[in-house]
Each structure stands twice: as C-alpha cells, then as structure tokens.
Amino acid sequence: MSILLSNVHIEIPIYLQGYDRLLKKPSFLTRSVGSDVRLSTKSISVKAINNFNLNLANGSRVGLLGHNGAGKSTLLKAIAGIIPCSSGTVSVQGKVGCIFDGGSNFSNELTGREIIKFYCKIYQPEISFKLIEDDILDFTELGDYIDLPIRVYSAGMSARLYAALLTATKNDILLIDEGIGAGDMAFQKKFNVRLDRYLKSASILLLASHSLELIREYCREGIIMKRGEKIFQGDINEAIQRYTDGVES
Amino acid sequence: MMRMIEDIGIAIRQLFIGPIQNRTWLSVGYLDVIQVYRRSFLGPLWVTLSIGIQAVSVTFIYSQLFNAQNTKEYYSYVVCGLISWAWFSALLTDMGNVFLANGGYIKTSTIGKNQFIWSMAWKHTIIFLHNLLLWFIYVLFGSVVLSYNTLYILITFPIVFLTSIPIIGMLGILFARYRDFSRLISSLITLLLIITPIFWMSSQLTGNRQLMYKMNPFYYLVESLRQPLMGNPVSEHTWLGLFILFFISWIVFAVFYIRKSPKLIFWI
Numbered sequence: 001m002s003i004l005l006s007n008v009h010i011e012i013p014i015y016l017q018g019y020d021r022l023l024k025k026p027s028f029l030t031r032s033v034g035s036d037v038r039l040s041t042k043s044i045s046v047k048a049i050n051n052f053n054l055n056l057a058n059g060s061r062v063g064l065l066g067h068n069g070a071g072k073s074t075l076l077k078a079i080a081g082i083i084p085c086s087s088g089t090v091s092v093q094g095k096v097g098c099i100f101d102g103g104s105n106f107s108n109e110l111t112g113r114e115i116i117k118f119y120c121k122i123y124q125p126e127i128s129f130k131l132i133e134d135d136i137l138d139f140t141e142l143g144d145y146i147d148l149p150i151r152v153y154s155a156g157m158s159a160r161l162y163a164a165l166l167t168a169t170k171n172d173i174l175l176i177d178e179g180i181g182a183g184d185m186a187f188q189k190k191f192n193v194r195l196d197r198y199l200k201s202a203s204i205l206l207l208a209s210h211s212l213e214l215i216r217e218y219c220r221e222g223i224i225m226k227r228g229e230k231i232f233q234g235d236i237n238e239a240i241q242r243y244t245d246g247v248e249s
Numbered sequence: 250m251m252r253m254i255e256d257i258g259i260a261i262r263q264l265f266i267g268p269i270q271n272r273t274w275l276s277v278g279y280l281d282v283i284q285v286y287r288r289s290f291l292g293p294l295w296v297t298l299s300i301g302i303q304a305v306s307v308t309f310i311y312s313q314l315f316n317a318q319n320t321k322e323y324y325s326y327v328v329c330g331l332i333s334w335a336w337f338s339a340l341l342t343d344m345g346n347v348f349l350a351n352g353g354y355i356k357t358s359t360i361g362k363n364q365f366i367w368s369m370a371w372k373h374t375i376i377f378l379h380n381l382l383l384w385f386i387y388v389l390f391g392s393v394v395l396s397y398n399t400l401y402i403l404i405t406f407p408i409v410f411l412t413s414i415p416i417i418g419m420l421g422i423l424f425a426r427y428r429d430f431s432r433l434i435s436s437l438i439t440l441l442l443i444i445t446p447i448f449w450m451s452s453q454l455t456g457n458r459q460l461m462y463k464m465n466p467f468y469y470l471v472e473s474l475r476q477p478l479m480g481n482p483v484s485e486h487t488w489l490g491l492f493i494l495f496f497i498s499w500i501v502f503a504v505f506y507i508r509k510s511p512k513l514i515f516w517i
Contacts, residue, residue, distance in 0.1 A: 107284040107287060118280050
C-alpha cells in the first residue's frame with residue numbers, strides 16, 4: 001500500500017453566478033478564498049494545490065492541518081481520484097475508502113434497511129449485504145425503526161445509521177475529511193470503540209480535521225497546509241504546536 | 250488520428266467494458282426508480298397510464314383525420330410508437346441531469362462517472378418495461394398481433410440501449426457545463442414529437458418532405474422498437490440507420506468524453 005504525489009498542481013476553475021450561462025461572461029471576480037485566485041482574460045481559477053509532494057507507505061498515519069480553504073479537502077479528493085491534477089502525478093496502490101462531507105445521496109423516504117442494502121450495493125458491491133446488515137442492526141440498536149422511513153428518525157438516529165455504515169468495511173487506505181459523529185453521549189462512547197477499530201484497520205490513514213484531539217489520537221505525523229502548499233511535515237505534536245502557534249499569532 | 254484511436258480504446262474500456270464488469274449502475278438505476286416513485290400508489294405505471302390515455306385519444310381522433318382504412322393497424326401503430334417514443338422523450342428530458350443529479354456521489358466517492366450514465370439508461374429501461382404492460386393489454390385485446398418478428402425486440406432494444414449510453418454521456422457533460430441546454434431540450438422534445446412519425450406514417454410524406462424523417466435519427470430509433478412490437482420485421486434501412494447511429498455516437502462520444510470528462514467535477 002502506498003501513496004505517491006509528485007509535483008502536484010491543481011487549479012480549480014471558478015464558474016461564477018451567470019458564468020454558466022452560455023451567452024453571459026462575468027465582468028469581474030472578487031472572492032475571499034484560502035488559496036490564490038488567478039485571473040486572466042479567459043478564465044478564473046483557484047490554485048488549490050501548489051507543487052505538492054508526498055510519499056506515504058504502510059503504517060503512515062497523517063493528520064492534515066490548515067485553515068479553511070488551505071487545500072486539505074482538495075488534496076484528499078485528488079488522492080481519491082475525484083479531482084484531476086492540472087500537472088504532476090498521483091499514484092495510489094491499495095483499496096481506497098473515503099469519508100467526505102457531502103450529505104446523503106439517499107431519499108428520506110427509504111427505510112433504514114433499504115439504505116443499508118443500497119449503501120452496500122452502491123458503495124461496497126464486493127461485500128455481502130447480509131454480512132453488513134447484521135453488524136449494523138446490532139450496532140445501531142435501531143430495533144424496529146430499521147424498517148421505517150428515515151424521515152421519522154431523530155437526527156441522532158440518522159447519525160447512528162450513517163456512522164455505522166461508514167465504518168462497516170475495511171479499506172487499505174482511508175481518506176477522511178472532518179470527523180464522524182454518532183448521536184448522543186452514551187452512544188458516542190460505543191461508537192468511539194468502533195471508530196478506533198476502523199481507523200486502526202487501515203494501512204494508511206490521512207485525516208483532515210479541525211479537531212486537534214482527534215488528529216493527535218490517531219495520527220503520528222502531521223502536515224500543515226497553507227494556500228495549497230505544504231509548509232510543514234513532521235511529528236504530529238510538533239505539527240499541532242506549530243499550527244496552533246500560527247493560528248494564535 | 251492515432252490519438253483518436255487511442256481515445257476510442259480508452260473510452261471503450263472505461264465506458265463499455267468497465268460497467269459490464271462492475272454493475273453498480275444496476276443498483277443506482279433501480280434506486281432512482283424507487284426514490285422517485287416512493288409513496289406513489291401507481292409508481293412508474295403513471296407513465297404507462299398517461300401513454301395509454303394519449304394512445305386512445307390520438308387514435309380516436311387521428312384515425313378519422315388521416316382517414317385510416319385499417320383502424321386496428323393504426324391503433325397498433327400509434328400505441329407501439331408512443332411506447333417507443335416514451336423511452337426517448339423520457340431519456341432526453343432526464344439525460345442532461347445525469348451528472349448534476351448524481352453530483353453527491355461524484356463529488357464524494359470513487360464511483361466512476363460511467364456508472365451513472367449506465368444507471369440512467371437502466372432506470373429508463375425499467376420504466377420501459379412497465380410501459381410494455383400497455384402493449385400486453387393491446388396484445389390481449391387483439392389490437393397488436395404477435396409474430397416471430399416480435400423477437401427482434403430482443404436484438405433492437407439492446408442496440409438502442411447501447412446507443413443511448415454515448416448520447417446520455419455527451420448531453421450530461423454539455424448540460425453540466427452549459428445550463429442553457431436543459432431549456433433547449435424541453436423545447437425540442439415537442440418539435441421532435443411532431444416531426445417524427447409517431448402519429449403519422451412515413452408513407453404519407455412524399456417528395457422532399459420525406460427528408461423530415463429520413464434525416465431524423467429518432468425515426469430509426471423509434472422504428473427499431475416499434476416494428477418488432479407491432480409484430481413486423483425491421484426494415485433494412487432501419488437496421489442501417491440504427492447501426493450508423495450506434496457507431497457514430499460511440500466514436501464521437503469516445504473522443505468527447507476522454508477530453509472533457511476530467512473537468513466534469515468542476516462543473517457540477
């Protein structure tokens with residue numbers, strides 16, 4: 001298992017309100033973003049990742065630190081193959097699992113059991129739905145609610161279901177953008193045990209989070225990003241110290 | 250030229266062989282049908298019912314307007330035409346949103362974009378199968394006559410299905426980039442219904458007006474489904490039109506998809 005990034009540059013074109021209409025072009029752009037905005041007569045783009053190099057092997061557990069818009073999510077999505085590189089190369093060996101915040105793709109009219117079924121069939125087609133179903137039913141303690149549409153679930157019940165689904169399978173490489181929550185305090189303790197097992201089961205972990213506690217617990221190495229560039233890579237405690245010093249100064 | 254051949258090779262691997270090996274699209278398409286029609290009593294049969302009402306109304310009025318000598322054959326012609334047309338019109342309406350509607354998956358998972366193209370074709374295949382219920386009713390009442398030619402549908406439908414893949418992909422990319430196209434398509438559908446022989450017969454046109462259907466790709470697509478459903482053989486020129494459409498759409502799409510699809514993530 002490995003992740004190798006070599007001189008990666010990612011420029012994200014911006015389509016302003018009105019820019020996506022065929023006959024209308026934007027007159028000007030001013031927007032506050034974390035990375036540099038490149039303006040030219042033909043296009044507007046954000047330099048989301050700038051000359052990024054990374055080499056991670058088995059056992060790597062890396063926390064990504066940086067302010068909003070520093071490029072953490074873009075970097076993770078580039079490694080997952082979701083966002084293409086403008087230049088440079090990304091090479092990933094191993095089965096990638098990713099948890100990115102994007103809301104659910106499932107209708108609230110589906111029952112909990114249907115969501116488990118379709119989640120398995122769509123996201124993990126190689127794994128038996130029956131195997132995951134029993135594990136999730138047991139873990140979430142949703143009981144008969146599992147056969148009701150999730151629109152009748154409380155926020156905590158939905159969180160339990162999705163948190164259990166996200167942590168139900170094993171992957172070689174885990175890319176996580178922000179943490180995963182799971183309902184009330186009592187259940188959170190139970191979930192932490194599951195999360196711990198899930199995160200430790202991966203050979204390589206890349207975790208982007210603003211929760212320094214979470215990063216300190218699961219990562220041995222830290223990378224600080226600023227304006228799409230890596231400004232520090234090293235021991236997690238030193239990375240957190242440098243990051244907090246930078247935030248406070 | 251070499252680059253084009255390479256692109257076609259990559260596209261065939263990504264868009265043809267990939268989805269045959271990994272059939273996530275079957276679940277996504279089925280889920281789409283379930284989600285759209287959840288809490289609806291008739292579900293996709295609403296579409297079938299509306300086609301049925303349209304077929305009865307049209308045949309009642311147009312059989313007299315067109316002075317149809319054989320009313321039974323005209324009934325069969327219209328209902329089979331409408332069932333075939335429903336596949337294309339629903340796809341045309343929906344296909345532009347293929348990537349926009351599945352943006353949640355595309356932006357947060359490693360599921361290939363090709364899966365969503367196939368899932369849309371599969372979703373409309375499920376709805377098409379519902380619509381065949383109407384055809385069965387006509388068969389039971391003897392308005393449509395079954396024959397060995399009906400079996401041609403088992404060949405023509407898969408070809409139409411596979412032809413729809415590149416068209417969905419191309420329009421999906423264009424719609425994601427230029428939102429104006431969705432308005433254009435909704436206007437075009439009405440026009441296409443008028444200029445495609447659905448209610449009228451191609452033999453009714455003479456002279457240069459015949460170009461209206463001869464140059465219309467939807468004529469060949471509709472005919473390739475309608476004739477077998479009516480129990481008729483598929484004509485040679487329909488086979489030719491169908492195969493030309495199949496190959497041209499795949500070649501154009503292959504070049505287009507390979508060059509444009511990496512940018513898609515920025516457009517949704």
